[in-house]
Amino acid sequence: MTLRVAVLGAGGRMGGETCRAVEADDExxxxxxxxxxxxxxxxxxxxxEVVVEFTTPDAVKDNVSFCLGNRMHxxxxxxxxxxxxxxELRARSDEHGANCFVAPNFAIGAVLMMRFAAQAxxxxxxxxxxxxxxxxxxxxxxxxxxxxxxxxxxxRAKAWVAPTAGRETLEHVRGGDQGGIRVHxxxxxxxxxxxxVILASAGQTLSIRHDSIDRSxxxxxxxxxxxxxxxxxxxxxGLEHLLDF
Amino acid sequence: MTLRVAVLGAGGRMGGETCRAVEADDExxxxxxxxxxxxxxxxxxxxxEVVVEFTTPDAVKDNVSFCLGNRMHxxxxxxxxxxxxxxELRARSDEHGANCFVAPNFAIGAVLMMRFAAQAxxxxxxxxxxxxxxxxxxxxxxxxxxxxxxxxxxxRAKAWVAPTAGRETLEHVRGGDQGGIRVHxxxxxxxxxxxxVILASAGQTLSIRHDSIDRSxxxxxxxxxxxxxxxxxxxxxGLEHLLDF
Amino acid sequence: MTLRVAVLGAGGRMGGETCRAVEADDExxxxxxxxxxxxxxxxxxxxxEVVVEFTTPDAVKDNVSFCLGNRMHxxxxxxxxxxxxxxELRARSDEHGANCFVAPNFAIGAVLMMRFAAQAxxxxxxxxxxxxxxxxxxxxxxxxxxxxxxxxxxxRAKAWVAPTAGRETLEHVRGGDQGGIRVHxxxxxxxxxxxxVILASAGQTLSIRHDSIDRSxxxxxxxxxxxxxxxxxxxxxGLEHLLDF
Amino acid sequence: MTLRVAVLGAGGRMGGETCRAVEADDExxxxxxxxxxxxxxxxxxxxxEVVVEFTTPDAVKDNVSFCLGNRMHxxxxxxxxxxxxxxELRARSDEHGANCFVAPNFAIGAVLMMRFAAQAxxxxxxxxxxxxxxxxxxxxxxxxxxxxxxxxxxxRAKAWVAPTAGRETLEHVRGGDQGGIRVHxxxxxxxxxxxxVILASAGQTLSIRHDSIDRSxxxxxxxxxxxxxxxxxxxxxGLEHLLDF
Numbered sequence: 001m002t003l004r005v006a007v008l009g010a011g012g013r014m015g016g017e018t019c020r021a022v023e024a025d026d027e028x029x030x031x032x033x034x035x036x037x038x039x040x041x042x043x044x045x046x047x048x049e050v051v052v053e054f055t056t057p058d059a060v061k062d063n064v065s066f067c068l069g070n071r072m073h074x075x076x077x078x079x080x081x082x083x084x085x086x087x088e089l090r091a092r093s094d095e096h097g098a099n100c101f102v103a104p105n106f107a108i109g110a111v112l113m114m115r116f117a118a119q120a121x122x123x124x125x126x127x128x129x130x131x132x133x134x135x136x137x138x139x140x141x142x143x144x145x146x147x148x149x150x151x152x153x154x155x156r157a158k159a160w161v162a163p164t165a166g167r168e169t170l171e172h173v174r175g176g177d178q179g180g181i182r183v184h185x186x187x188x189x190x191x192x193x194x195x196x197v198i199l200a201s202a203g204q205t206l207s208i209r210h211d212s213i214d215r216s217x218x219x220x221x222x223x224x225x226x227x228x229x230x231x232x233x234x235x236x237x238g239l240e241h242l243l244d245f
Numbered sequence: 246m247t248l249r250v251a252v253l254g255a256g257g258r259m260g261g262e263t264c265r266a267v268e269a270d271d272e273x274x275x276x277x278x279x280x281x282x283x284x285x286x287x288x289x290x291x292x293x294e295v296v297v298e299f300t301t302p303d304a305v306k307d308n309v310s311f312c313l314g315n316r317m318h319x320x321x322x323x324x325x326x327x328x329x330x331x332x333e334l335r336a337r338s339d340e341h342g343a344n345c346f347v348a349p350n351f352a353i354g355a356v357l358m359m360r361f362a363a364q365a366x367x368x369x370x371x372x373x374x375x376x377x378x379x380x381x382x383x384x385x386x387x388x389x390x391x392x393x394x395x396x397x398x399x400x401r402a403k404a405w406v407a408p409t410a411g412r413e414t415l416e417h418v419r420g421g422d423q424g425g426i427r428v429h430x431x432x433x434x435x436x437x438x439x440x441x442v443i444l445a446s447a448g449q450t451l452s453i454r455h456d457s458i459d460r461s462x463x464x465x466x467x468x469x470x471x472x473x474x475x476x477x478x479x480x481x482x483g484l485e486h487l488l489d490f
Numbered sequence: 491m492t493l494r495v496a497v498l499g500a501g502g503r504m505g506g507e508t509c510r511a512v513e514a515d516d517e518x519x520x521x522x523x524x525x526x527x528x529x530x531x532x533x534x535x536x537x538x539e540v541v542v543e544f545t546t547p548d549a550v551k552d553n554v555s556f557c558l559g560n561r562m563h564x565x566x567x568x569x570x571x572x573x574x575x576x577x578e579l580r581a582r583s584d585e586h587g588a589n590c591f592v593a594p595n596f597a598i599g600a601v602l603m604m605r606f607a608a609q610a611x612x613x614x615x616x617x618x619x620x621x622x623x624x625x626x627x628x629x630x631x632x633x634x635x636x637x638x639x640x641x642x643x644x645x646r647a648k649a650w651v652a653p654t655a656g657r658e659t660l661e662h663v664r665g666g667d668q669g670g671i672r673v674h675x676x677x678x679x680x681x682x683x684x685x686x687v688i689l690a691s692a693g694q695t696l697s698i699r700h701d702s703i704d705r706s707x708x709x710x711x712x713x714x715x716x717x718x719x720x721x722x723x724x725x726x727x728g729l730e731h732l733l734d735f
Numbered sequence: 736m737t738l739r740v741a742v743l744g745a746g747g748r749m750g751g752e753t754c755r756a757v758e759a760d761d762e763x764x765x766x767x768x769x770x771x772x773x774x775x776x777x778x779x780x781x782x783x784e785v786v787v788e789f790t791t792p793d794a795v796k797d798n799v800s801f802c803l804g805n806r807m808h809x810x811x812x813x814x815x816x817x818x819x820x821x822x823e824l825r826a827r828s829d830e831h832g833a834n835c836f837v838a839p840n841f842a843i844g845a846v847l848m849m850r851f852a853a854q855a856x857x858x859x860x861x862x863x864x865x866x867x868x869x870x871x872x873x874x875x876x877x878x879x880x881x882x883x884x885x886x887x888x889x890x891r892a893k894a895w896v897a898p899t900a901g902r903e904t905l906e907h908v909r910g911g912d913q914g915g916i917r918v919h920x921x922x923x924x925x926x927x928x929x930x931x932v933i934l935a936s937a938g939q940t941l942s943i944r945h946d947s948i949d950r951s952x953x954x955x956x957x958x959x960x961x962x963x964x965x966x967x968x969x970x971x972x973g974l975e976h977l978l979d980f
Contacts, residue, residue, distance in 0.1 A: 108446075109369075109444070109446070109450065110449075112368065112451055116357075119357075123354075123465065202462065202465075203460065204355075205454075205455070206358060206453075207456070208361070208454075209450075209451070209452040210452075211450045213448055215448065216447040216448035220447075
């Protein structure tokens with residue numbers, strides 16, 4: 001038997017991509033594509049078991065609330081839910097016995113990169129992160145680089161080993177310092193979203209790299225969430241909770 | 246309080262490297278360096294708690310047996326122990342209440358690479374392995390590449406996705422096929438021991454790479470084993486059992 | 491003063507991209523966008539100095555012939571011109587004093603990679619090529635990989651050094667053999683078009699890598715050809731002839 | 736007929752490596768190994784045609800002067816020759832009709848990397864350099880990185896394209912700025928000497944990387960210099976002058 005799936009925000013880029021991914025999966029059945037002008041009641045009529053939410057930061061909270069109130073599980077890809085909104089949704093989820101899964105990043109490879117980098121951190125002396133995005137990205141470093149460094153530092157009980165105190169003959173050439181991990185941001189056309197974590201000890205290096213070239217990279221994570229959301233408990237945040245290690 | 250460590254085969258390259266690593270660690274104390282002409286009784290006199298064995302395939306079994314019989318834990322880096330020898334050592338370990346740890350590869354980075362590649366295998370469609378060693382290596386692929394592919398295939402329930410049936414206009418260019426994982430061996434001077442595992446799905450790739458440039462890369466694994474052997478149970482084979490995930 | 495440029499096939503993907511590139515360049519002026527239904531006479535009316543041809547294999551020869559006959563220089567990106575057609579166009583070019591430039595690949599980076607790999611070949615002992623494309627590519631290896639190997643072998647007077655005769659414990663794992671250069675083809679989703687040439691000697695490796703992620707990569711080559719075609723002599727084939735070394 | 740070669744400083748590490756390289760080459764004959772206590776007259780007695788100089792900064796000028804005065808060509812690998820010393824040696828070389836070749840770096844791969852990076856600079860919008868050495872290197876960036884950036888900027892007539900003005904949420908994360916080229920220095924155990932130059936434009940990147948793992952990497956450059964020094968003219972500085980492009 002297949003799982004009945006509806007997509008909210010089906011007219012958008014992520015929503016459209018999700019519709020295609022659902023249709024391509026034998027275990028899933030796409031029962032409703034809801035666009036901006038459609039009524040949420042169609043979700044109920046279509047007897048959706050899981051609703052995927054890819055609309056806008058303004059609409060997401062009310063949409064999710066509606067679904068949970070109608071005992072449909074929800075997978076949320078839209079960003080912008082505040083801590084307070086999450087608390088409300090958790091309560092509503094518990095009240096109605098429908099689960100809600102929220103993820104800031106659905107790229108399984110990125111989540112695995114962070115997880116592996118953290119797990120390896122206790123076993124090496126030095127760590128450096130190189131991230132590379134195209135020239136239009138406004139911030140440096142990327143949010144993923146900062147989060148990776150945080151997870152690595154959390155997983156490591158002691159300080160990283162500092163190299164021999166050296167002289168910088170060109171200012172800033174050693175990059176940014178995030179708790180002892182050096183972070184280097186490259187901004188090059190011809191790139192999309194890339195990150196490499198390098199862990200080093202005497203005689204060896206372990207490098208973990210993720211390259212993302214388009215939004216299709218998010219679909220395996222979305223599909224995984226659709227299949228697992230019914231077996232979760234209330235509200236869950238973060239794709240890492242769906243991966244078995 | 247420090248742990249009292251002795252090294253068997255202290256005159257050899259791995260043994261000598263081990264002596265240096267033990268001396269450099271604040272939690273360890275080097276109490277005996279035993280060379281080819283020295284008596285094993287010196288281990289007892291030195292009141293060693295852990296003995297590291299880096300001698301020769303001929304001598305290893307008797308050496309380990311002596312240590313266990315004298316209630317000293319043993320860390321074995323020498324290769325050549327047969328399954329029968331391991332069974333004997335297991336029995337002797339249980340009888341005397343001293344533990345024995347054996348590892349074919351002490352490079353923590355290589356063990357982590359294999360572990361992470363296996364863990365990631367369920368989440369991607371396609372896998373390729375590129376290994377690179379210098380031009381004197383006799384076999385292709387490396388043992389590590391074959392073991393990596395085996396662990397990945399064991400961890401993955403279903404078949405890998407095959408690319409569109411294509412035409413090979415140059416024979417063998419797609420490399421070796423190990424259970425659906427393509428393996429590529431490069432043999433280049435200017436290299437030591439390198440391996441990259443590439444896992445790919447639509448829109449993204451995750452690459453895990455280990456580079457080893459000399460035998461110092463084995464020391465963190467040896468030191469970890471020295472510190473953990475007393476808390477193991479009888480005979481343990483494989484560095485992966487000492488790493489917390 | 492700007493150069494007056496017209497684009498034939500302006501409704502196609504490469505033609506449209508070319509229109510944008512011409513408009514974005516201060517030294518160039520776009521004077522005509524000719525689509526499938528437009529008359530070639532518009533090129534004359536617009537007083538184009540250079541015409542860029544991105545139509546179809548069927549139409550390309552007649553289009554180019556028309557332009558040369560009207561003393562307009564032509565840059566041809568359409569594939570499918572036979573040797574005979576090229577000979578005819580060369581004669582027509584000489585007759586009317588208008589130049590014709592044809593290139594099978596307008597990605598400057600790919601052309602530079604091939605050039606550098608060939609130049610370096612005399613100075614190293616061993617070469618390996620790794621190319622990586624997505625899973626839909628029909629042939630292996632890529633045409634670029636074969637052409638790279640050919641240029642490298644042409645540039646090298648003597649045979650490459652073979653590694654110690656080894657044992658293949660997994661068939662084909664050493665890849666394809668193109669005149670002593672080992673070629674490895676990877677087919678992974680999440681990739682577009684990538685190639686790395688590795689040149690190795692004792693103690694060192696030189697690696698030259700080209701990554702292409704979309705057709706915008708061809709525009710710098712097209713623009714370069716537009717600017718240089720008037721100073722060429724008759725018919726020229728290959729972007730490498732426009733790059734100064 | 737073979738070329739008669741002598742090595743000055745044969746007891747040192749580079750000198751010893753050079754002796755082995757000369758003996759391994761069919762076109763060369765090793766006719767004298769001169770150590771610290773040996774007399775320079777032995778060079779004359781041995782009828783050396785080319786002398787390789789790998790001694791110390793203190794001794795190098797007098798040694799070279801002696802050789803040139805005795806009409807022997809010299810290949811100098813010792814560092815520390817001042818501009819004045821070079822001028823003196825140039826005069827002496829011209830006077831006696833013997834050539835002198837001096838190189839700060841004999842790794843052919845490093846020289847090619849710099850050359851190719853400079854040649855490619857006119858054809859891309861953005862450049863970044865990542866260099867990686869072990870944790871004991873005192874300066875950052877490496878001299879090779881600075882020299883590479885200089886050669887690239889010299890070869891490029893116009894300014895590099897700057898990325899969209901962005902916000903650095905972690906200080907220095909964009910690395911050092913050398914004339915518009917961003918330079919990133921990594922200091923990791925498990926590394927020797929590595930550098931990657933990344934050149935980028937819309938849709939594509941060209942990466943040129945050199946990895947050096949030991950001093951054997953200098954020998955092809957030394958042997959090339961030995962074979963070519965007799966056909967040079969007076970004093971020549973820099974391995975790039977011996978490579979045909």
